[in-house]
Amino acid sequence: MPNPQSSTASIGLIRRILRTLAICLAVGGSLLCFPHWLPWMIAGWILLHAALIWRGMPAVWPLATCVLILLIRLSPHTPAMLLLGGGMLVVAGGRRYFRRGADPHPWTRPAGIAVLVGLWGLMFIEYRAAANSSRSPSLDPNRPIVCIGDSLTQGMIPDRGYPGQLEQLLRVPVINRGVSGISTGPAIGIVQRAMELNPQLVVLELGGHDFLKWHRRSTTKRNLVKMIEICRRNDAEVVLLEIPRGFMIDPYASLEREIAYQYDVQLVDDRWLRQIVLMSPAAPPGMWMKDHQLSDDGIHSNARGSLAIARNVADAIVKLYGPQVLR
Numbered sequence: 001m002p003n004p005q006s007s008t009a010s011i012g013l014i015r016r017i018l019r020t021l022a023i024c025l026a027v028g029g030s031l032l033c034f035p036h037w038l039p040w041m042i043a044g045w046i047l048l049h050a051a052l053i054w055r056g057m058p059a060v061w062p063l064a065t066c067v068l069i070l071l072i073r074l075s076p077h078t079p080a081m082l083l084l085g086g087g088m089l090v091v092a093g094g095r096r097y098f099r100r101g102a103d104p105h106p107w108t109r110p111a112g113i114a115v116l117v118g119l120w121g122l123m124f125i126e127y128r129a130a131a132n133s134s135r136s137p138s139l140d141p142n143r144p145i146v147c148i149g150d151s152l153t154q155g156m157i158p159d160r161g162y163p164g165q166l167e168q169l170l171r172v173p174v175i176n177r178g179v180s181g182i183s184t185g186p187a188i189g190i191v192q193r194a195m196e197l198n199p200q201l202v203v204l205e206l207g208g209h210d211f212l213k214w215h216r217r218s219t220t221k222r223n224l225v226k227m228i229e230i231c232r233r234n235d236a237e238v239v240l241l242e243i244p245r246g247f248m249i250d251p252y253a254s255l256e257r258e259i260a261y262q263y264d265v266q267l268v269d270d271r272w273l274r275q276i277v278l279m280s281p282a283a284p285p286g287m288w289m290k291d292h293q294l295s296d297d298g299i300h301s302n303a304r305g306s307l308a309i310a311r312n313v314a315d316a317i318v319k320l321y322g323p324q325v326l327r
Contacts, residue, residue, distance in 0.1 A: 023299065049116070067085050072248070076127075078258070131267040137237050137321065138249060145179060146201070148190050148227075203241070228266055276301050
C-alpha cells in the first residue's frame with residue numbers, strides 16, 4: 001500500500017517546484033517587460049503582495065523583488081517612481097517587523113496596501129505624463145517636418161526609411177535627414193542646418209550609436225537637450241523616439257523618457273522598435289511568421305518595418321497637432 005506521508009511529501013515537493021518555477025518566470029517576464037508596460041508590471045507585484053496577505057502567507061518578498069527588479073532595470077528616477085519604490089520598502093519593512101510577533105494594529109494591513117495603490121496611481125499618472133507633451137502647437141500645412149536620425153531614419157535602398165512612409169500618412173511635407181551610424185554630437189550640426197528649412201517639427205531618433213560607441217550618458221543627454229533648445233529657439237516642436245538599449249537592462253537608464261519628462265517633449269515610447277524586433281526572423285513570434293519587419297541583415301527595418309515605425313511616429317504627432325495633421 002502507498003505510504004500517505006510519502007505521497008503528501010511528493011505533492012508538497014511538486015508544489016514547491018511549481019511555485020519556484022512560477023516565481024522565476026515572473027521575475028524573467030518582469031525584466032523583459034517593455035518600458036511602456038512597466039507600471040503594469042509593478043501593479044502585478046503589488047497585487048501578488050495583497051493576495052498573499054489575504055491568504056495569510058508571507059508577503060514581504062513580492063515587494064522586495066519588485067524593488068530589486070526596478071534597480072536592475074535602471075528604471076527612470078522620477079519623483080513618483082522613487083516615492084513608490086521607497087513606499088514599497090517601508091511597507092515591506094513593516095511587514096517584516098510585525099512578523100516577529102502579533103500585529104498590534106490589524107488595520108495596518110489594508111492601510112499598507114492602500115498606500116501602495118495610491119503611490120502606484122501617482123507613478124502611473126507621472127509615467128504617462130512623461131511621454132505626452134502638454135504643448136499644443138498650431139499646424140502649418142506649409143512648414144515641413146524634418147526627421148533626423150541614424151540608418152533607421154535614413155533607410156536602406158530601396159526602402160526610404162520611416163520618413164518616406166510617414167509622408168504618406170501626413171498632410172505636411174516630410175524631409176529625411178537621416179545619416180547612417182551618426183551619434184548625437186555630429187547630429188547637432190544637422191539640426192542647426194535643418195533650421196534653414198523652417199520646420200514646424202523635428203523628429204529625433206538618436207542615441208543608439210552613442211551607446212554602441214561607449215559615449216557617456218551625460219554627454220548624450222547634453223547633446224539631445226541642446227538639439228531641443230535649438231529647435232525651440234526656431235519655433236519648432238520636437239518628437240523624441242525612445243531608444244531601447246537592452247532587453248533587461250538599459251545602461252542609459254531611460255534617458256529619453258527622463259528628457260521628455262524634464263523638457264515637456266512628446267515621446268514615441270519604445271514599442272516602435274520592440275515591435276519590429278519581435279517581428280524579425282530571429283525572434284518569436286516573427287520567426288513563425290512570413291511578414292517580417294526587419295531586413296535580411298536583422299538590424300534595419302524593411303518597408304513593412306518602416307511603415308510600423310511611421311505609424312508610431314504619426315500617433316505621437318497627432319497628440320501634438322490633432323487628427324487634422326493626417327491625410
